[in-house]
Amino acid sequence: MTKIRTLYEKLWDSHVVAELPGGDSLLYIDRQILHEVSSPQAFVAMRDSGRQLRRPETHIAVADHAVPTRNRHGAIEDLQARAQVAELETNVAEFSVPYAALEGSEQGIVHVIGPETGFTLPGTTIVCGDSHTTTHGAFGALAFGIGASEQGTVMAAQVLPQARAKTMKVELVGQLAPHVDAKDIALALIARIGAHGAVGHAVEYAGPAVSAMSMAQRMTLCNMTIEAGSRIGIVAPDETTFAYLKGRRLAPDGARWDAAVTYWRTLASDAGATFDKTVTLDLAAIEPQVSWGTSPNQTLPIGAAVPDPATIADATVRRETEKALAYMGLTPGQKLEDVAIDHVFIGSCTNGRIEDLRAAAAVVRGRKVASGVKAIIVPGSAATRAAAEGEGLDRVFTDAGFEWRFAGCSMCVAMNDDRLAPGQRCASTSNRNFEGRQGAGGRTHLVSPAMAAAAAVTGHLADVRKLV
Amino acid sequence: MPAQPFTTVTGVAAAMREDNIDTDIIFPARFLLITARAGLGRYAFHDRRFAADGSEVPGYVLNAPAFGTPTVIVAGANFGSGSSREQAVWALLGLGTRAVISPSFGEIFQSNCLRNGIIPIVLPEAQVSALQHLAEQGATFTVDLETQELRVEGLQPVTFAIPAERRLALLNGWDETDQIINQYSAEIDSFEIRQRQTQPWLHAEEPA
Numbered sequence: 109m110t111k112i113r114t115l116y117e118k119l120w121d122s123h124v125v126a127e128l129p130g131g132d133s134l135l136y137i138d139r140q141i142l143h144e145v146s147s148p149q150a151f152v153a154m155r156d157s158g159r160q161l162r163r164p165e166t167h168i169a170v171a172d173h174a175v176p177t178r179n180r181h182g183a184i185e186d187l188q189a190r191a192q193v194a195e196l197e198t199n200v201a202e203f204s205v206p207y208a209a210l211e212g213s214e215q216g217i218v219h220v221i222g223p224e225t226g227f228t229l230p231g232t233t234i235v236c237g238d239s240h241t242t243t244h245g246a247f248g249a250l251a252f253g254i255g256a257s258e259q260g261t262v263m264a265a266q267v268l269p270q271a272r273a274k275t276m277k278v279e280l281v282g283q284l285a286p287h288v289d290a291k292d293i294a295l296a297l298i299a300r301i302g303a304h305g306a307v308g309h310a311v312e313y314a315g316p317a318v319s320a321m322s323m324a325q326r327m328t329l330c331n332m333t334i335e336a337g338s339r340i341g342i343v344a345p346d347e348t349t350f351a352y353l354k355g356r357r358l359a360p361d362g363a364r365w366d367a368a369v370t371y372w373r374t375l376a377s378d379a380g381a382t383f384d385k386t387v388t389l390d391l392a393a394i395e396p397q398v399s400w401g402t403s404p405n406q407t408l409p410i411g412a413a414v415p416d417p418a419t420i421a422d423a424t425v426r427r428e429t430e431k432a433l434a435y436m437g438l439t440p441g442q443k444l445e446d447v448a449i450d451h452v453f454i455g456s457c458t459n460g461r462i463e464d465l466r467a468a469a470a471v472v473r474g475r476k477v478a479s480g481v482k483a484i485i486v487p488g489s490a491a492t493r494a495a496a497e498g499e500g501l502d503r504v505f506t507d508a509g510f511e512w513r514f515a516g517c518s519m520c521v522a523m524n525d526d527r528l529a530p531g532q533r534c535a536s537t538s539n540r541n542f543e544g545r546q547g548a549g550g551r552t553h554l555v556s557p558a559m560a561a562a563a564a565v566t567g568h569l570a571d572v573r574k575l576v
Numbered sequence: 577m578p579a580q581p582f583t584t585v586t587g588v589a590a591a592m593r594e595d596n597i598d599t600d601i602i603f604p605a606r607f608l609l610i611t612a613r614a615g616l617g618r619y620a621f622h623d624r625r626f627a628a629d630g631s632e633v634p635g636y637v638l639n640a641p642a643f644g645t646p647t648v649i650v651a652g653a654n655f656g657s658g659s660s661r662e663q664a665v666w667a668l669l670g671l672g673t674r675a676v677i678s679p680s681f682g683e684i685f686q687s688n689c690l691r692n693g694i695i696p697i698v699l700p701e702a703q704v705s706a707l708q709h710l711a712e713q714g715a716t717f718t719v720d721l722e723t724q725e726l727r728v729e730g731l732q733p734v735t736f737a738i739p740a741e742r743r744l745a746l747l748n749g750w751d752e753t754d755q756i757i758n759q760y761s762a763e764i765d766s767f768e769i770r771q772r773q774t775q776p777w778l779h780a781e782e783p784a
Contacts, residue, residue, distance in 0.1 A: 125760065125763050125764055125767045126760055126763045128741055129740060129741060130739045130740030130741040130742070130743075131739065131740070132739055132741065134756065134760055134763070136764070136767050136768075136771070138778055145608050145609075146608075146660065146661065146662070148611040149611070149613050149662070153753075157751075157753070157754075159753075162764075165780065173608070174608070174609060186609070188609035188610070189609060191611070192609060192611060195611060229777075229778075231775070232778065237660055237662075238659075238660055239658060239659050239660040239684055241660075252684075253660040253684050254660060254684060254687070255660055255661075255662035255665070255684060255687060255688035255691065256613075256662040257662060257688065257691040257692065257752070258687065258688075258691065260753055261752060261753045261756065264753050264757065265753060265756045265757055265760075265761075265764060266764060266768075267756060267760065267764055269741070269752070269756070271739065303595075303596050303654055303657060304595075304596070304653055304654035304657065304680050307654070307680050307681075307682075307683065308683070334658075337654060337657060337680075337682070337683070338683075339683050339684060360777035364776060364777040364781075365777075367776070367777065368775070368777045371774075371775065403595075403596045403598075424595065424652075428594075428595060428596075431594070521605045521659075522605055522606065523605050523606060523608060523609060527606075530628055540598075540600070540658060540659075542598050542600040542601065542658060543600065543601060543623065544600060544601070544604055544605075544623050545600050545605070548604065548606075548623050548628065549623075549628065
């Protein structure tokens with residue numbers, strides 16, 4: 109009889125190259141994605157040691173983090189960013205790494221183009237020098253973020269020593285209410301289990317509600333798993349996954365496709381598989397969420413008020429709350445819906461896909477961005493941007509007063525010129541409300557695309573359900 | 577690149593009594609445009625150390641002369657969470673820090689530490705809190721990798737855990753990539769041959 113295993117254990121077992129004496133395993137890495145900001149030092153290490161990539165064809169490189177989003181013509185204005193992109197281009201040429209050019213049709217955020225091109229496949233191990241590599245877990249891949257040194261190891265040897273994680277099942281039951289989305293589920297989950305609630309665990313999202321989700325929703329959910337402290341969030345591949353992948357440029361075709369799907373169908377947790385932890389969320393009870401603090405677990409439903417530290421018994425939580433409120437410039441007891449905003453950012457590897465843009469456009473259509481608010485839409489990829497333009501979404505946004513940008517990480521990481529000034533407040537579809545994340549002194553409220561759109565047209569944090 | 581060999585370090589510890597000190601706090605993203613890995617110490621905790629006008633923020637632990645270049649940092653839970661940027665680790669190295677003590681770490685940060693000769697030490701919250709108190713008193717901390725002991729003036733030695741092969745690599749300053757290539761190339765070859773049979777779609781098509 110075969111052993112009853114979780115999906116994580118199956119993915120793990122199928123990639124063990126060797127067991128190491130200290131208890132870690134040497135894990136085979138099928139795919140690596142490289143970007144301009146975290147790869148330079150890994151390439152330097154390759155060059156210094158005279159190594160070649162073991163399998164360059166298992167890599168894909170793209171510039172996304174530091175690139176400008178206002179235009180794609182001519183040289184990049186910022187000299188450091190220009191140098192970084194040039195260095196990436198030199199490196200991919202020297203080491204024969206497939207490259208999605210900045211001006212090309214496949215450029216975009218690493219975690220958006222991986223799935224879009226079919227580079228991301230079920231049953232694979234995928235790494236990238238970016239913590240949101242969890243995103244690819246939506247396809248039933250074992251995907252995790254790594255550092256630059258580890259990137260060098262994967263380039264040279266196609267393996268990484270890894271410690272096996274514990275397992276955590278997040279069971280989603282019930283039906284989401286209208287205008288509540290995957291982002292709200294992710295934020296509600298993190299608020300419940302904490303920003304380090306999943307440390308040391310590989311999270312599997314399961315249950316009927318997950319089966320009903322689109323790939324975009326699954327990606328949003330898996331993407332945010334790192335904000336609960338876990339490097340790995342996975343969903344078992346199913347018909348939705350296969351339908352998404354079929355025909356994509358790098359997905360297998362013909363007999364190879366059929367063989368792959370046959371294998372991929374075995375990638376689910378066996379009935380009776382046990383998890384070290386299980387959390388159940390009733391989706392029907394989830395309301396649109398908004399983060400009020402500087403850690404993603406500092407999140408509440410939009411109808412709530414800013415917490416009052418005076419009423420918090422736990423000294424640590426009280427101190428953290430006081431610190432967050434001081435940074436965020438909020439008053440205890442203030443209604444979240446009364447919080448005025450300066451900026452709106454819709455985009456990122458969390459919420460920069462076509463489905464996200466459609467959800468935002470549905471709210472924006474026929475409305476105007478509130479006066480004094482600067483609102484930008486940054487599609488997750490060139491392909492997403494083109495698809496949105498094909499549907500006329502760009503016009504919906506620009507008619508309302510949004511800026512329609514080129515693809516990149518933009519205000520999610522604030523490495524280019526898209527950033528907040530100190531004290532400015534942003535409703536953002538990105539993934540981190542950390543201090544300074546959107547610019548030194550900037551204040552971030554994490555929301556879904558529909559909620560960001562609602563904030564843009566009202567000028568304050570707003571309940572999208574009251575607008576539609 | 578080989579890590580600096582690590583045996584024993586001794587020095588002061590900076591107490592950071594705060595949970596969720598993420599890698600954006602340790603190394604703000606805008607400095608990621610720098611591609612060098614040396615000289616990043618000046619950007620460590622930049623926006624905590626310096627106000628917008630460049631002046632030092634009074635009262636911040638790293639701005640106290642005694643704690644400006646701490647050998648050890650004793651932090652709240654989930655230290656190094658968030659972004660995978662290895663620059664956070666290189667910045668700590670630049671600051672002179674060789675060990676961080678916390679109830680829990682961001683996992684990618686923790687791996688990055690071990691690759692660069694910084695020891696992430698996980699201890700229970702109560703113990704971390706006691707160590708923060710001693711750190712604030714200016715106690716001298718010694719991290720001994722050979723014996724896997726943390727020794728602090730006025731305290732019984734504390735044993736800490738570290739994966740065996742990481743410990744060995746750090747003690748000897750071995751490069752992990754070299755080690756893997758030298759020891760496991762045959763296993764990697766046979767894995768690939770096997771996978772080409774079982775999952776051919778992950779490999780280039782054989783010429784007909």
